[in-house]
Amino acid sequence: MDIYDKIIDLAKRRGFLWNSFELYGGAAGFFDYGPNGCSVKRNIENTWRDYYIRKEGYFEIEAPTVGIEDVYIASGHVGGFSDPLCECVECHSDFRADHLLEAAGFENAGAFSLKEIDEKIEKNNIVCSECGGKLGTAYDFNLMFKTKIGPGGGRQGYMRPETAQGMFIDFDRLLIHNRDKLPFGACQIGKSYRNEISPRQGVLRLREFTQAECEIFVDPEEKTHPEFSKYENVTLLLYPRDEQENEGNPIEMTVKEAVDSGIIAHEFLGYYVALTYDFLTEIGIDKSKLRFRQHLRDEMAHYAVDCWDAEILTERFGWVEAVGIADRTDYDLKAHSAQSKTELSVYVEFPEPVFEKRFTVRPDMAKLGPLFKGKAKQIGDLLKYMSESELLEYENKETATYDLKIENELYKVPSNLVSFGEETIKLSGKTIVPHVIEPSYGIDRITYCVLEHAFYEETLESSETSESSEISDTSEKSEKESEEDETRTVLRLKNKIAPFSVAVLPLIGKPELLKISKQIFESLVDSGLNVYYDDTGTIGKRYRRNDEIGIPYSVTIDFETIDENTVTIRDRDSMKQIRAGAQTLPEKIKEMIKTEYKIE
RNA sequence: GCAUUGAUGGUCUAGCGGCUAUGACUGUGGCCUUCCAAGCCACCUACCCGGGUUCAAAUCCCGGUCGAUGCACCA
Secondary structure, three states, X not given: OOHHHHHHHHHHHOOOXXXXXXXXXXXXXXXXXXXXXXXXXXXXXXXXXXXXXXHOOOEEOOOOOEEEHHHHHHOOHHHHOEEEEEEEOOOOOEEEHHHHHHHOOOOOHHHOOHHHHHHHHHHOOOOOOOOOOOEOOOEEEEOOOEXXXXXXXXXXXXXXXXXXXXXXXXXXXXXXXXXXOOOEEEEEEEEEEOOOOOOOOHHHOOOEEEEEEEEEEEOOOOOOOOOHHHOOOOEEEEEOHHHHHOOOOOEEEEHHHHHHOOOOOXXXXXXXXXXXXXXXXXXXXXXXXEEEEEOOOOOOOOOOOEEEEEEEEEOOOEEEEEEEEEEEEOHHHHHHHHHHOOOOOXXXXXEEEEEEEEEEEEEOHHXXXXXXXXXHHHHHHHHHOOOHHHHHHOEEOOOOEEEEEEOOEEEEEEHHXXXXXXXXXXXXEEEEOOEEEEEEEEHHHHHHXXXXXHEEEEEEOOHHHHHHHHOOOHHHHHHHHHHHOEEXXXXXXXXXXXXXXXXXXXXXXXHHHHHHHHHHHHHHHHOOOOEEEOOOOOHHHHHHHHHHHOXXXXXXXXXXXXXXXXXXXXXXXXXXXXXXXXXXXXXXXXHHHHHOOOOO
């Protein structure tokens, strides 16, 4: 049983993760979060909000999960989020049709239509590489879930394959909300949907999953980050493109070093790579099992400048991509701008107005109008955009006119109606389409990894077998261990991530202890803590149960509580205890939660 | 989607044509119990779904669903 099986087993038993639709036999690619899983996931999401909304000051929005067709035409998902597949008639293997053609020597096979693919397969006699059978006609498999909006034929709708488009579409509203200034960010946490061909690896590849995405809109020429110094000395394990291509290894370096040496494209990306490191370690990802891998050039979207994935090491699946941090440039805004025929841009004021000398031609339109009637505008425009030398070329000194030819008609424009010269123009700003820096987090993957990294088993020698250390034969000893020693399973979750902060446990079920326990429970609940109360069975069993779902502290009420108004506080990880006054318990526990206090 | 393989209480598991489906752990109630899965008593909970073969199917056959693995796909 590997750690994945152990965690899925624990997750099922203790209400973290359940297969969806189990009652009806289940469906691949869907998971339910049970009560404890829901708490952990929510705590992770709220910590994310803490970083992006509270600290970074970005704006959270909530857009629909169903989108209209225009959105995904613009984003490229309607056309590009599908793959041409080809099925073997004999053995029913599926192949990427474009890959087959590329293997047969065609270049840019990805650009072929389905019809072209069929023709080329036919002509070149391409057969199934598995069994040599004949290939069926190519078809598009689009990874978006389709739906209809409204009754009857309805309007074509799609379940969103990423939350990002919501932020792009609201760009102009968000810009006004930020009072027309860059940079600013918008985020959203929510479900996304991809109709995966074959979901595997449990909760790591889902058809419905939760993303936390942030789109930060920046000035394309200003990719330094004002708060860069906050993270510049964070040391990261980076796996740059060059190292991957030359079979090298990840390298440790500070964010500053990575940006200065050009490994990370710019400060803005570096800042969010470091923030991601901070966030992931804060929620309990093991530092030593976290690295940042740069996308290879062919792996990156064609419009992206640079892209780094946070990868988390898991035992069964190896390095799992959990976060992507990309510079998407102005691709998305331009695409939506073109699709919606609306300008999506920002007017950026220069710190100082810029004065530019420019040669300008000023045709006297008030005179040219009556003279040339319908052609006047065309003539005027032609003159306006001429350089000095061009203008002089058309000058006819004899007749004192500029002789212009438009559609083979000659127009003689009197020179005295055209003035020109150098002018100084004041520019106080310019209109730009912002670039987008996108940190995108896969919350379900992160949640699984947090559980895996928190998972801890220890073997406790049962008290009767303490003499077993005298046995010299190791195999005999291990046999004895498995018989008599017990395994304690602990989720060493960070305090802020654990499903409950503290458990209240009367030592035994005597009425006088139960009464006072309830009072202590109430006082902790009233102070805002998430408290778990349990008075069944024996104390040891309850400790074990709570260890397994990661409750960091247990408050035990015993007979001294009645006499002296004190309780014990037990540490989940060390099992050590301290005594504390019941009066100030809520403050004490809150302080311990906040400081990740360990009783040694 | 293909191939291999599996599916029995919440979990692990025995049974592999034939009585009321085995056991352990968990859970619940009770007794006991002054700090780490203690003990005793009682109880709850299961043959993945649909067809077929048979007097009789958890067991054999076919199809489906879900899981694991490989190929393919995906990030």
